[in-house]
Amino acid sequence: MQERLVVDNATIATVDANDTEIDRGHLVVEDDTIVAVGEGPAPIHADDVPTRRVDGTGRLVTPGLINTHHHFYQWLTRGLAQDSTLFDWLVTLYPLWSRIDEDSVYVAARGSIAALLLSGCTTTSDHHYVFPREGGDVLGATIRAGRELGVRLHATRGSMDLGESAGGLPPDYAVEDLDTILDASVRAIETHHDPSPGAMVRIGIAPCSPFSVTTDLLRESASLARSHGVRLHTHGSETVDEDHYCLEQFGVRPVEYLDDLGWLGSDVWLAHCVHVEHTDIARFAESGTGVAHCPSSNGRLGAGIAPVPEMLEAGVPVGLGVDGAASNESGGAISEVRAALLFARARRGPEALTARQALRLATMGGARVLGRGDELGSLESGKQADLAVWDVDGFEHASIDDKIATLALGARPPLTLLAVNGRIVVEHDKLVTADTADIARETTTASRGLLQG
DSSP states (O other), X not given: OOOEEEEEEEEEEOOOTTOOEEEEEEEEEETTEEXXXXXXXXXXXXXXXXXXXXXXXXXXXXXOEEEOOOOGGGGGGTTOSTTOOHHHHHHHHHHHHTTOOHHHHHHHHHHHHHHHHXXXXXXXXEEEOOOOTTOOOHHHHHHHHHHHXXXXXXXXXXXXXXXXXXTOSSOGGGOOOHHHHHHHHHHHHHHHOOOSTTOSEEEEEEEOOTTTSOHHHHHHHHHHHHHHTOEEEEEESOOHHHHHHHHHHHSSOHHHXXXXXXXXXXXXXXXXXXXXOHHHHHHHHHHTOEEEEOHHHHHHTTOOOOOHHHHHHHTOOEEEOOOOTTTOTTOOSHHHHHHHHHHHHHHHOTXXXXXXXXXXXXXXXXXXXXXXXXXXXXXXXXXBOOEEEEEOOSTTTTTOSOHHHHHHHSSOXXXXXXXXXXXXXXXXXXXXXXXXHHHHHHHHHXXXXXXXX
16 A cells, blocks of 8 residues: 545535435545545544545535546537537537647647536546547547546547438548447557556447437447457437438437347437437346436537436436537536536426435446446445545525535535546646646647647
8 A cells, every 4th residue: 555545524415325414524545446435434444555645524425426428529619610410519629620630639638628627526427539540649649648647538439430421421631430449449450448447447339329320330339349248338319310311211219219229228428318219218227227317418419408306217328428528618527517407397396306416416427327336436445545625614504504405406516636546636626737828728739720620
């Protein structure tokens, strides 16, 4: 053991199986692992291990938040097509995205990851599906940014092979051929995927959507992923337009189409799932298929809101997704907790979702969706040391007695500390692993370069 972190005298929301909450307790981390969580003061350690002590008075400790859907590269194209539907928004942005390369993606990933860390997120997925022919190693650039800033990353090798001339939505210059995609997917797994417990980088295979990939690509990707033991991800049932497209092209709705191709299962998670029927939800539950709920992005694009309460009632694994920063310009994770709670209640009344259920979506729910419920998502002995310490004793929060309600319903609290794998990456609302002023300058320059062509 090299170092120890002790948080004492804190309110702790463990998000364990019993939703255990501790009014005044302690949490102890040794290296990358939680070794103690309990009531009262922390145990005294009579050894010479370097120990960092954090006074938890007026603070709430939660598991680090888990983001199950994102597109890091979109940090450079925020604020565009503000009043468009998804399909119109995509058509507007595809030409800009065709100009990205390894350098710009690295800069964009640093912006996206910094925003996530500063909002309490310790684990994130990224769905990258645009690979310009002369763009270099854009997936590697994303992974490099994640390692440097200190986030736990599920990077998915996305793809599009159905161009406009063949009946798809993307322009032909934005797609790849099937063999190129499959070869690159194997290389990504062999180069970057770490299947070991506590892994900081894992790879998934992620064809983009039913309207941008061929049936062959979906089938081949599922076979490839399962032969290599990695997870599958795609967009599904996000908009009414997607429903119409699948009915016209395949004679079935999106979830039925994916199901027919073997794309439902405990190794699969789908983003959005806004326009689903009760039969779709039943199939998700039966198969163990996970859902990434992206409330802010779906609201921004006017797509609608996923029936999350119904999914939870059926036993579907549901996590939260920030989604790409071009359709959720805030780029933060904690705001999705509040959005999920409010939007669920707007759909189904004040008992549709509780503050504690919303927090669970962002923590253990996300861990289940990413297949890591045994390692992440709750504060329990033996789990990875991914945790957030929120200051809930300031002007905007002190008069709310229920500290979890403070987090889910109130203004965003300051982050006293964020630890990923035991490493402190945010302290007193400042990113420790990079200079955000530098990131702002870099992303501004890269964005202007992209927009100006």
